[in-house]
Amino acid sequence: MNIALIAHDEMKDTMIGFCIAYERILKKYGLYGTGTTGKRIMDETDLNVNRLASGPLGGDQQIGALIVSQDIDLVIFLRDPLTAQAHEPDIQALIRLCDVYHVPIATNLASAEIFINALNRGELSWREVRKTTSQRV
Numbered sequence: 516m517n518i519a520l521i522a523h524d525e526m527k528d529t530m531i532g533f534c535i536a537y538e539r540i541l542k543k544y545g546l547y548g549t550g551t552t553g554k555r556i557m558d559e560t561d562l563n564v565n566r567l568a569s570g571p572l573g574g575d576q577q578i579g580a581l582i583v584s585q586d587i588d589l590v591i592f593l594r595d596p597l598t599a600q601a602h603e604p605d606i607q608a609l610i611r612l613c614d615v616y617h618v619p620i621a622t623n624l625a626s627a628e629i630f631i632n633a634l635n636r637g638e639l640s641w642r643e644v645r646k647t648t649s650q651r652v
């Protein structure tokens with residue numbers, strides 16, 4: 516199972532704190548991240564992140580493509596709700612694809628903590644079943 520980690524600039528410190536707090540769990544999964552988020556996580560934790568482009572340069576769309584190919588099982592996207600983003604259409608497209616493909620997405624720290632603990636308890640294992648099923652159709 517793979518997790519996408521994305522944070523807007525004002526939320527990056529929160530993302531680093533989250534990654535440090537849950538490093539033991541996150542280590543068990545494949546991690547993907549947008550450019551700057553991924554770099555900071557790798558610089559400031561022992562986690563290895565498959566880095567894509569920076570969000571404003573298409574990184575959100577790359578994560579979206581991975582969702583379409585069923586390669587992402589959980590998205591932690593710490594959005595900044597108080598700052599307008601030039602690439603807002605890309606952000607909305609990513610969230611829409613999570614809905615299309617039934618991928619859980621946490622957009623704030625409170626939901627991120629609930630999802631990561633659910634993942635750790637095996638509550639997202641239905642994703643594997645779903646992937647197998649959708650590959651058949």
Ligand SMILES: O=C(CO)COP(=O)(O)O
Nearest residue numbers: 549550551552569570571
């Ligand atoms: O802008 C982002 C998500 O929309 C995040 O991109 P970075 O991780 O490159 O800052």
